[in-house]
Each structure stands twice: as C-alpha cells, then as structure tokens.
Amino acid sequence: MEKLTLHEYAPSGNCYKIRLVASHLGVTLGRRHYDILNGETRTPDFLRTVNGNGRIPVLQIGDRYLPESGAACFYLAEGSSLIPDDRFDRADMLRWMNFEQYNHEPNVATLRFWLAFIGEGGLSDFQKAQLPGKRAAGDAALDLMERHLADRAFFVADRFTLADVALFAYTHVADEGGFDLASRPAIRTWIDRISALPGHIPIDA
Amino acid sequence: MEKLTLHEYAPSGNCYKIRLVASHLGVTLGRRHYDILNGETRTPDFLRTVNGNGRIPVLQIGDRYLPESGAACFYLAEGSSLIPDDRFDRADMLRWMNFEQYNHEPNVATLRFWLAFIGEGGLSDFQKAQLPGKRAAGDAALDLMERHLADRAFFVADRFTLADVALFAYTHVADEGGFDLASRPAIRTWIDRISALPGHIPIDA
CATH class of the missing domain: 1.20.1050.10 (Glutathione S-transferase Yfyf (Class Pi); Chain A, domain 2)
Incomplete structure (x- = not known):
C-alpha cells in the first residue's frame, strides 16, 4: 500500500474513526495535526492541496487526498472483515x-x-x-x-x-x-x- | 433479485436518486407513497416496520428494509459501472x-x-x-x-x-x-x- 498520512485534529471523533480502523487492520498512519480552532484547515494552501471543503479528516494516499471519514474508513477496510461480504x-x-x-x-x-x-x-x-x-x-x-x-x-x-x-x-x-x-x-x-x-x-x- | 419496493415521497431528491439509479440499471421498483407533510412516516407502524428513524426513502428488498438513499443506491448499483472498479x-x-x-x-x-x-x-x-x-x-x-x-x-x-x-x-x-x-x-x-x-x-x- 502507498504511504498513508492522516491530516487531522486529534480530538475529532471523525479523525479517531480512521485511526481506529487502521489499528484494527494493523496499518501504520503518518499523522499531521491542524489546529481547527485557529483556522488551519481554511488556509489557501490547505484548500488548494488537501481539501477544498476546508475540513479534516483527510486521508492522504501517496499523492492523492481522500476527504470524509466514511470514505477513508471504507478505503482502508476493503477486503477485511470490517466490511461484510453479504x-x-x-x-x-x-x-x-x-x-x-x-x-x-x-x-x-x-x-x-x-x-x-x-x-x-x-x-x-x-x-x-x-x-x-x-x-x-x-x-x-x-x-x-x-x-x-x-x-x-x-x-x-x-x-x-x-x-x-x-x-x-x-x-x-x-x-x-x-x-x-x-x-x-x-x-x-x-x-x-x-x-x-x-x-x-x-x-x- | 428479490422484489424491490421504494417507500418514498416522490418530490424528495433523496427518493429520486434511487429511482434514477434503478432506471439506469433497467431495474423495476414498486413505489409506495407517504405524505411527509402529514406525518405518514412517523406513525407507530412505519417506525416499527419500515424505518425507526421515521424517514424516507427506504428501499424494501423482499421483507428487509434499507433506509438511507446512499445505502440503497449502493445496494442497487453493486457490480455495475455506476460504482468504479478502482x-x-x-x-x-x-x-x-x-x-x-x-x-x-x-x-x-x-x-x-x-x-x-x-x-x-x-x-x-x-x-x-x-x-x-x-x-x-x-x-x-x-x-x-x-x-x-x-x-x-x-x-x-x-x-x-x-x-x-x-x-x-x-x-x-x-x-x-x-x-x-x-x-x-x-x-x-x-x-x-x-x-x-x-x-x-x-x-x-
């Protein structure tokens, strides 16, 4: 799997979901912290590069960015028991x-x-x-x-x-x-x- | 596929999503209408049988009920070109x-x-x-x-x-x-x- 980096604000439950899935799967995530109380996810650079929606979490996969906790969890968990076969x-x-x-x-x-x-x-x-x-x-x-x-x-x-x-x-x-x-x-x-x-x-x- | 019935309020865009997916797939849906302006999705029978969350759309698949438009669209579209392979x-x-x-x-x-x-x-x-x-x-x-x-x-x-x-x-x-x-x-x-x-x-x- 390509290198994975979680762009996050650690106390956010939405970010925690992705870390919890990664832990269950035994996958290692890099972590980059943003202070959402100080607008660090609304900077021009963040909006242009990481997420035009100005929000975390975003899962970075190599040089691609995947916003939305549910989408990131689904990406990580595909093929595992965390997603039912039926x-x-x-x-x-x-x-x-x-x-x-x-x-x-x-x-x-x-x-x-x-x-x-x-x-x-x-x-x-x-x-x-x-x-x-x-x-x-x-x-x-x-x-x-x-x-x-x-x-x-x-x-x-x-x-x-x-x-x-x-x-x-x-x-x-x-x-x-x-x-x-x-x-x-x-x-x-x-x-x-x-x-x-x-x-x-x-x-x- | 089992018999499919859409429990819906027709002008709702969330219900339309499911009809649109079915049309693209050539799948026939039965339709049951509820007047949400008169609380027809908040009756005890609806809450007990169709969706405890009191909301439409719900896709009925045989005798099972699947709320949430995104979930219903995903169910219908699995294996089709409407969901990417990658x-x-x-x-x-x-x-x-x-x-x-x-x-x-x-x-x-x-x-x-x-x-x-x-x-x-x-x-x-x-x-x-x-x-x-x-x-x-x-x-x-x-x-x-x-x-x-x-x-x-x-x-x-x-x-x-x-x-x-x-x-x-x-x-x-x-x-x-x-x-x-x-x-x-x-x-x-x-x-x-x-x-x-x-x-x-x-x-x-």
Missing part, C-alpha cells in the same frame, strides 16, 4: 454510517465540540438557539441506537464492522456533550464490547 | 456522496423544501433565523462543485457514477430553493450532460 449487510453498514453523519454527528458531536471544546460562554446567540434542537435530535439518535442494540451485539451482520466504528467514535464520548448514557444500558454494553476488542485504541492514543 | 475511485465516490449528505443536502435541499414546499410564510422564527446560514453553506457547496467540475466531465473516474447521481438530485432543482446556477456554468453543463444520458429520467417521472 450485499445487503454491506449496504446496511453504509446505512448506519450515513445515519451517523446525518442524524447523529451534527447533534452529538456538535454539542460535544460546543460545550466541551468552546464552552457555553463562548457560543454565539445563534448557536445557543440551536442547543435545544440539537439536544432533542441527538437524544433521538441515541434512542434509535439503544433500541437497535437491545437484541444485537453489533450494528450489522452480528459482527464488528465500520458501522460500529462510525457510531462508536462520538457515542462513547457523548457525555462530554451532556448526553446521558446511564439510561441507555444497551449502548453502554456495546461500548464495553467494542473497547475490549483486540486492536482497539482509545481516542487519545 | 479502490481509490470507489472511496472517492463515497467521499462525494458523504459530502452531499453533510454539506449540500441539509442546505440546498432544505431551502428548497422550506421555500418551495412549505413557503416562507409558513416557516417558524427559528427556521427563518437559519436561512442566512443555510444560504451561505449551500452556496459554498455549489461553489466547491463548480470548481471541481471546471475541468472534469463527471465527479469521479471520468465517468457517470453514484457520486453524480447523489449530487444531481438536488442540484438540478437548486433554483427552487433560490440558488443561482446562472453564475455556475460548469454545473449547468454537467446537468445537461447527466440529463442527456441514456436511461435518464426526470424527478417527476
């Missing part, structure tokens, strides 16, 4: 990865960033006005996960896949955004299950 | 599909829904407060597409893939949300190119 299961994995990016991350991850990284006092009035809606939507996403995990060990295909990676990243630190996991025992059991897998690494590794 | 290109296709769901659809599609389907007079104060931010973010997404298409015929791999399907669905009706395509000639040329492909169907077909 056609329906493979699509169902993408379903949960899409759910995470659309219904979970913009609420659970954003409240974590706003409350634990910026701090409520640093939020704009418009951000403060969004707190109740994001709280309700994040709770709804966690409730859907809780119901799905009530009688399952993993999200798809009875085994650990990219769907679990995608949903684990921000769920296991959801308390940092003020979300309550104590009342969601199936999620807590699943977090313990994922954390105990061989190859697992924590978000601050 | 590993990097395949991941790059998912990159643009993820970009569409995260940066494009919540802005370009939401403003279309709010302005053309609900009407500005029917919006809540909180929705009205979100208009400038969604306008700016939608314009940024369209600008990124315009720059990418400046020297390319399609988004990935020099041919028509699911990345084009995903981005076409709401871009070609972006004017309904008040977005200006006249100043984006590469996007307009790409729309004409997609619309002229054999197998193409319009959103109201």
Whole structure:
C-alpha cells in the first residue's frame, strides 16, 4: 500500500474513526495535526492541496487526498472483515454510517465540540438557539441506537464492522456533550464490547 | 433479485436518486407513497416496520428494509459501472456522496423544501433565523462543485457514477430553493450532460 498520512485534529471523533480502523487492520498512519480552532484547515494552501471543503479528516494516499471519514474508513477496510461480504449487510453498514453523519454527528458531536471544546460562554446567540434542537435530535439518535442494540451485539451482520466504528467514535464520548448514557444500558454494553476488542485504541492514543 | 419496493415521497431528491439509479440499471421498483407533510412516516407502524428513524426513502428488498438513499443506491448499483472498479475511485465516490449528505443536502435541499414546499410564510422564527446560514453553506457547496467540475466531465473516474447521481438530485432543482446556477456554468453543463444520458429520467417521472 502507498504511504498513508492522516491530516487531522486529534480530538475529532471523525479523525479517531480512521485511526481506529487502521489499528484494527494493523496499518501504520503518518499523522499531521491542524489546529481547527485557529483556522488551519481554511488556509489557501490547505484548500488548494488537501481539501477544498476546508475540513479534516483527510486521508492522504501517496499523492492523492481522500476527504470524509466514511470514505477513508471504507478505503482502508476493503477486503477485511470490517466490511461484510453479504450485499445487503454491506449496504446496511453504509446505512448506519450515513445515519451517523446525518442524524447523529451534527447533534452529538456538535454539542460535544460546543460545550466541551468552546464552552457555553463562548457560543454565539445563534448557536445557543440551536442547543435545544440539537439536544432533542441527538437524544433521538441515541434512542434509535439503544433500541437497535437491545437484541444485537453489533450494528450489522452480528459482527464488528465500520458501522460500529462510525457510531462508536462520538457515542462513547457523548457525555462530554451532556448526553446521558446511564439510561441507555444497551449502548453502554456495546461500548464495553467494542473497547475490549483486540486492536482497539482509545481516542487519545 | 428479490422484489424491490421504494417507500418514498416522490418530490424528495433523496427518493429520486434511487429511482434514477434503478432506471439506469433497467431495474423495476414498486413505489409506495407517504405524505411527509402529514406525518405518514412517523406513525407507530412505519417506525416499527419500515424505518425507526421515521424517514424516507427506504428501499424494501423482499421483507428487509434499507433506509438511507446512499445505502440503497449502493445496494442497487453493486457490480455495475455506476460504482468504479478502482479502490481509490470507489472511496472517492463515497467521499462525494458523504459530502452531499453533510454539506449540500441539509442546505440546498432544505431551502428548497422550506421555500418551495412549505413557503416562507409558513416557516417558524427559528427556521427563518437559519436561512442566512443555510444560504451561505449551500452556496459554498455549489461553489466547491463548480470548481471541481471546471475541468472534469463527471465527479469521479471520468465517468457517470453514484457520486453524480447523489449530487444531481438536488442540484438540478437548486433554483427552487433560490440558488443561482446562472453564475455556475460548469454545473449547468454537467446537468445537461447527466440529463442527456441514456436511461435518464426526470424527478417527476
């Protein structure tokens, strides 16, 4: 495989997903850090070379750049057990990865960033006005996960896949955004299950 | 292939993506309509049987249900030319599909829904407060597409893939949300190119 470099902001759950996949696969990633709080992913050079969308993570593969955590995880995991062989299961994995990016991350991850990284006092009035809606939507996403995990060990295909990676990243630190996991025992059991897998690494590794 | 039924709200671009892929593949879909304006995807029966997330589209495959437009398109298109054979290109296709769901659809599609389907007079104060931010973010997404298409015929791999399907669905009706395509000639040329492909169907077909 060509040389792999992760362009990242380490505390980001989206960046952690890629490191977690690489760890499970035994793949070594170079890492280049950007301070997103100081706009380092919005510089002309970053926009021209790394990602015109001004965001991390971006997985660099040789001299090519692949933005979007889900795409980078899929690239790394192709041919491994992290992507199911069955056609329906493979699509169902993408379903949960899409759910995470659309219904979970913009609420659970954003409240974590706003409350634990910026701090409520640093939020704009418009951000403060969004707190109740994001709280309700994040709770709804966690409730859907809780119901799905009530009688399952993993999200798809009875085994650990990219769907679990995608949903684990921000769920296991959801308390940092003020979300309550104590009342969601199936999620807590699943977090313990994922954390105990061989190859697992924590978000601050 | 098992019997396929699309659970949908026909004017939704996310539902159109699946119909467009099916048309290109020559696959027949049954269609079941839900009036999302009257909460027909939030009934107990829908939540229990079709999608616990209360959303369309859902592709029903025999007696299994697959939510999320990107997952359904991927399921249908596996093994076809709509998904690139090359590993990097395949991941790059998912990159643009993820970009569409995260940066494009919540802005370009939401403003279309709010302005053309609900009407500005029917919006809540909180929705009205979100208009400038969604306008700016939608314009940024369209600008990124315009720059990418400046020297390319399609988004990935020099041919028509699911990345084009995903981005076409709401871009070609972006004017309904008040977005200006006249100043984006590469996007307009790409729309004409997609619309002229054999197998193409319009959103109201």
